[in-house]
Amino acid sequence: MAPQSSTIKFGGKGTGPGKFNTPRGVLVSYDNEIFVSDMGNRRVQVFNMEGVFLREFPTVVPKTAHVMKPYDITIDGSGHLWVLGRDGAAEFVVQYNKEGKTQESDGTPTNKFSLPPSGRARGIGLDRSRQHILVTGGDASSAVVKILEHDGSLVREFGQDGVLKHPRDVTVNKDGNILVLDKDPKFVHVYDKEGKLQNSFGIPGTGDGQMKAPRNICHDNAGNIVVADWGNRRVEMFTSKGEHMRHVGIRDGMGQVHGVAIAPDGKVVVTDWVNHEVTILPNDEDVSYPIREKTSTGTSLIKFGGRGSGPGKFVTPRGVLVSYDNEIFVTDMGNKRVQVFDMEGVFRREFPTVVPKTDTVMKPYDITIDGGGQLWVLGREGSAEFVVQYTKEGSTIVSNGQPTNKFSLPPDGRARGIGLDRRRQHILVTGGDGSGAIVKVLEHDGSLVREFGQDGELAHPRDLTVNKDGTILVLDRDPEFVHFYDETGKLLSSFGSPGTGDGQMKHPRNICHDNTGNIVVADWGNRRIEMFTPEGKHMHHVGIKDGMGEVHGIAVAPDGKVVLSDWVNDTVTILQNSEAV
Incomplete structure (x- = not known):
């Protein structure tokens, strides 16, 4: 089930029933x-x-x-x-x-x-085993937590030792430990029932387990600690020992998260006091929510995914594209589906890669899009290989009731890639047969226009793209990685060599180009992205060497953002620009 169908949001500013201020x-x-x-x-x-x-x-x-x-x-x-x-x-x-x-x-x-x-923001909690009320706050001179009887008489207070800076909220877990949410420098303090500090965790930031101006704290039935991470617009979940588990909620899609509560069935309920809304979220480990990070070089990125079958999770994501209207399409090969996201990494929808008029649901390898907004997916099931045309909603029937195109390919033990010549409306597929490596140029019904590469120029073509001038760029395994062909299949030039230096590559997997014609290559073996001029002159690296995982699929959005898939770590990353790092 998609987060959008299982997430419930209600409210809006107003004074009537169900409205909030x-x-x-x-x-x-x-x-x-x-x-x-x-x-x-x-x-x-x-x-x-x-x-x-x-x-x-x-x-x-x-x-x-x-x-x-x-x-x-x-x-x-x-x-x-x-x-x-x-x-x-x-x-x-x-x-x-x-x-x-x-x-x-x-x-x-x-x-x-x-x-x-008290000039401080206060929160209230309850120790159910002792029937005590706990209130955070203090006075002008100190920050404290007060433990009170039901009539308000003081049992004890703690926090005057300077550990607490600005306690905002408090909860008591099933073991009787008091969890206090502080402003800084560490956000969560764990006290025993007498008010003796046991542990502190949480530091400022945007990474996993880091928080920014958190507002509210609670715990679930298992004792896991849940924090409304106001500044990062998400909810953080920790074990009872303070070890980060995961994010819950959609960063940049949740507004200013303030209050948080856990329902008996594990659903997470949050308030957004800026947008005057309440959201009920599924607390599902098999649902992915994007996180935003800054790398050591200052590059901003959004990463989402992880291994699983739920919405936003992947099993070997491979191909990726960004449509003209800024939707990201990812071939989730192991789950036999295509998933769709917005440019913030928020899950939108999915569809299985069914092969029409067969019993086959294929593993989608690669994906491209034509000028009419129709998707073309290359996939395999067993030894059978197919190319299937889908609408952006995943249908194999267009609006007038006509079926979309689909055709099979001769079995090939080679890794294949798919591209599209939008000027001539031809489908291009890399691969070959038992005798050699070729590129096939095909009509929409799969009929052959031509093929090229049989003369030994290609060793193992993995992917291709067609630039705005109609030149076909084929990504090869070796010895030179990128070959330029004209529309007839005549070799024009080649560039690229194995290695780790500037402009060198190691087992590249995918190729595309941006709006200006610059060539972008997923440099799998070097865990980075290489950018070249339209003529093949090296410009710079994009991304972080040794920090990006196994880069496989790659696409450039209309605004220049780079989107890549990592089929080893089962993630997708959106880099906020394609500049050198």
Whole structure:
């Protein structure tokens, strides 16, 4: 299931039911109701796990004239809500039942107490085993965590030793350890029940396990720690020992993540107080979400994937292309499908690489796109090889009901690549037969226009592209890697030699060109990308040697971004530019 179909987003700015004005705290009850502190509207709203509005109640402070702005919310073992809020300089903690009442059914009032004013952002948590309320904050001189009885009387406080800088939120795990989310320099502090520091983890940054201005913390049923990574627009998940597990959520697609809660079934619920929305995310290890990183050279990149069969996961991704409307198409060979992403690495859709009028779902090797926006996929199942034309939605039927084209190729033990001559609407396929290496030029129905390379010029052609002038560039295995042919198949020139130096390559896998005609090669053996002028003069490296994995597929987006597949690590990377590094 795609993240877009399993992710539920609701809200928007407003005052009506289901609308928000700066939603902040969130919790999910044991009976799967979502409670959201709608701060600007001074109320708590309640939803089911489909995002359907159920009810609301104003955050009235009993026996006062206050209707407070609710900042954060938690729930105790009896199902009572505890809401932390403020009105002006006055701060309160109020206990409500799940219907928002401040009286029990027998007329007994629920608890409420005030807090000393604090200029710090506060969070609230609950120790269910001891029935204690925990509140972060402090005063002008120090940052502390207060442990309180239900009537607000102080049990103890801790954090005055200078470890805490600006505690924003707190939760208590099943072992009774207190997890405090701090502003810096380390973000998560683990204290025992007496307030003695046990461990700290988390550093600023954008990489795995790093955070930027985190806002909220909670834990799941297994004790894993979950943090709303506000500055990086994602959710981070750690083991109970603080070891980074994975990202949850879509970076650059989630807005400013503030509150976070875990449902009993593991779904992650987050609030976005900038866009006034709530999102319910699947907490699925087999769903990939992109992350943005900066390399040691300062290059910005987006990486997504990892091995698996879920949306955004791969088993041997190979071919890649970027369409004119900035969609990335990846041939997920091991999963027998093509997956589609936007230029932020966010999963859009997928389709199986079915061969029409057969029982075959082929392993897609390579992919190209024609001027009409139709995809051409080269694949194999067993010894049978096919070229199938799909729409961008993955259909083999076009809008007028006519079938798309498909044809088979003679079996070939060589690695094949596919390209397209958009001026002449010809399909080009590398490969050969038992006697030699060739390039086949074909019509859309697979009929042969011509073939070339039989004279021994080609050793093992792996891929090809046709530039805007109609010149055919064939990527060979050796001894020279790139050959220029004219439209008739006449060899014009060659360049490239084996090695690790500038302009040299080691087992290159894929070739393409950018809008200006510059030639781009996936230099697999050197774990980098090589860029050449249209004449074959070396320009520079793109990417990071020894840091990019096994670069296989490569494509250049209309704006010059470089997209590459790594079929060993099962990832796809978007480099933000094609400049030298």
